[in-house]
Amino acid sequence: MATIPQPAKKSYFFDKGYRDLGNTIKGAWARNTNSIKKYASNLGGLGDHGLPMKLFLGLVNILAMIAVVVCGSAITAIITFINIVVLLVFMAIVYLGFTIIWIVDRLYLVRKKIFTACHECKEKSLIPTYICPKCGAKHTNLIPGVYGILKRTCNCGEKLPTAFFNGRKNLEAECPNCGHRLTDRESRPICIPIVGGRSVGKTAFITAFSKEFIESIAPAKGFDIEFYNDKKEDIYKEITQDYLSGSTRMTDRPQDVNVASSVSFSFFVKHPKFSPERLVHVYDIAGEVFTDNNENEVQKQYEYCQGIVLIIDPFAIPSIRYKYEELLAPEDIAGIGKADINEIINSFLNKLREVTGLSDNKMATVPLAVVISKIDSAGLEQDIGSMAVNKLMKTDPEKFVDFFDTQDYLCRKFLKENNMESFLNNISIQFKNNRFFACSAIGHTRDKGQYKPEGVLPPMEWLFRNADPKMGQLWHDNTFSKKTISVEEN
Numbered sequence: 160m161a162t163i164p165q166p167a168k169k170s171y172f173f174d175k176g177y178r179d180l181g182n183t184i185k186g187a188w189a190r191n192t193n194s195i196k197k198y199a200s201n202l203g204g205l206g207d208h209g210l211p212m213k214l215f216l217g218l219v220n221i222l223a224m225i226a227v228v229v230c231g232s233a234i235t236a237i238i239t240f241i242n243i244v245v246l247l248v249f250m251a252i253v254y255l256g257f258t259i260i261w262i263v264d265r266l267y268l269v270r271k272k273i274f275t276a277c278h279e280c281k282e283k284s285l286i287p288t289y290i291c292p293k294c295g296a297k298h299t300n301l302i303p304g305v306y307g308i309l310k311r312t313c314n315c316g317e318k319l320p321t322a323f324f325n326g327r328k329n330l331e332a333e334c335p336n337c338g339h340r341l342t343d344r345e346s347r348p349i350c351i352p353i354v355g356g357r358s359v360g361k362t363a364f365i366t367a368f369s370k371e372f373i374e375s376i377a378p379a380k381g382f383d384i385e386f387y388n389d390k391k392e393d394i395y396k397e398i399t400q401d402y403l404s405g406s407t408r409m410t411d412r413p414q415d416v417n418v419a420s421s422v423s424f425s426f427f428v429k430h431p432k433f434s435p436e437r438l439v440h441v442y443d444i445a446g447e448v449f450t451d452n453n454e455n456e457v458q459k460q461y462e463y464c465q466g467i468v469l470i471i472d473p474f475a476i477p478s479i480r481y482k483y484e485e486l487l488a489p490e491d492i493a494g495i496g497k498a499d500i501n502e503i504i505n506s507f508l509n510k511l512r513e514v515t516g517l518s519d520n521k522m523a524t525v526p527l528a529v530v531i532s533k534i535d536s537a538g539l540e541q542d543i544g545s546m547a548v549n550k551l552m553k554t555d556p557e558k559f560v561d562f563f564d565t566q567d568y569l570c571r572k573f574l575k576e577n578n579m580e581s582f583l584n585n586i587s588i589q590f591k592n593n594r595f596f597a598c599s600a601i602g603h604t605r606d607k608g609q610y611k612p613e614g615v616l617p618p619m620e621w622l623f624r625n626a627d628p629k630m631g632q633l634w635h636d637n638t639f640s641k642k643t644i645s646v647e648e649n
């Protein structure tokens with residue numbers, strides 16, 4: 160519990176109580192010693208008296224000294240003992256009090272899966288640094304403890320709540336790691352990084368997902384959306400603009416090494432059934448992160464994220480590009496991701512290991528949605544899009560029952576036929592819970608009018624459902640069975 164010194168006044172029994180007890184005991188024993196000294200000095204001052212008187216007074220003083228040593232010490236010892244017991248009892252009561260409230264608070268945070276994922280530096284913390292509204296002092300550990308059970312008194316005199324149920328989350332807070340202002344409000348974060356090489360369509364995917372989720376899914380499911388802060392609202396304005404004009408942006412990689420090269424788009428999702436509200440962080444990670452070997456930045460969100468979207472540009476696969484190049488528009492050829500997919504996946508897996516410090520076993524628990532993008536181009540829809548899925552389900556209705564199981568099958572088959580077997584093996588070895596999807600974020604060649612996304616929502620719905628069953632229950636547009644249809648059989 161609280162071991163870091165806080166800018167607040169400690170509870171009496173853990174601070175002044177000690178000192179008061181110490182002083183009382185010291186005082187009692189000092190009086191005791193003083194009396195003994197007094198009788199001892201009396202013995203030295205008997206010179207004027209006659210011998211019988213000397214003997215008598217000497218005896219009296221010695222008896223008095225013995226009485227003080229025996230009885231006085233006994234009484235002082237008893238008083239000291241009672242004092243200590245009383246203090247200990249009160250300390251125990253206070254200790255018990257804050258321990259109970261601390262446990263209640265901790266259980267609430269852990270059971271409700273509440274934590275803070277800094278939107279800037281991505282560092283995870285259970286409780287952020289709370290700021291005194293009166294003097295601005297930073298309380299790094301605002302929890303029930305020796306500074307107070309339900310409230311603590313800041314050095315400035317302001318009383319601050321120390322638990323989830325009496326208003327702590329309404330205080331201003333900042334990230335304990337980087338000091339950026341937070342507006343988390345003790346909500347439950349759902350963190351999904353979107354990864355992939357340069358130009359694979361990550362930003363377009365986020366644009367299409369955000370717009371569709373916020374403007375179609377949210378109103379239909381009764382979700383109330385609130386942007387994290389003004390900066391995220393500005394991101395949404397850009398998203399809307401891109402969506403309407405059909406343009407795409409490159410995720411800038413800041414030159415400043417101290418600035419994160421992944422940008423989060425963050426918004427709260429509220430619903431009467433959500434307690435606490437959800438906080439969605441979708442991370443757009445610059446493609447260079449996966450291709451530059453000198454990339455030093457640690458992508459801390461991998462440590463705690465509840466799902467990952469890996470986007471692959473099918474036209475970056477040599478045999479597919481070779482087959483379809485003549486069907487592609489010139490601007491689409493220019494926009495093909497250049498990096499080798501196997502290199503990207505290796506670099507991504509290395510990053511993941513580095514950040515999480517996890518063994519391959521542990522990594523396997525994060526759900527991974529592999530999304531083949533740009534399927535509107537060159538007629539790929541007919542290979543892996545909904546057209547192809549529906550056709551196959553009609554042809555072999557016994558084997559292909561579920562839409563997304565069929566799409567997963569078709570995507571894996573498609574990659575296998577295009578010499579991506581080692582990539583497929585890598586994915587299935589590293590991620591136990593993986594699923595393949597196909598999508599088109601823009602829906603057509605870039606810069607030719609408003610987005611017409613297809614297949615962008617299902618991968619996110621699947622990840623959200625894995626991350627948060629309650630949210631999955633409310634956002635229930637598709638079913639995802641768990642049946643993997645083997646590609647080998649054919």
Ligand SMILES: [Zn+2]
Binds near residue numbers: 277278281334336338
């Ligand atoms: Zn931070």
Ligand SMILES: [Zn+2]
Binds near residue numbers: 291315
């Ligand atoms: Zn204060």
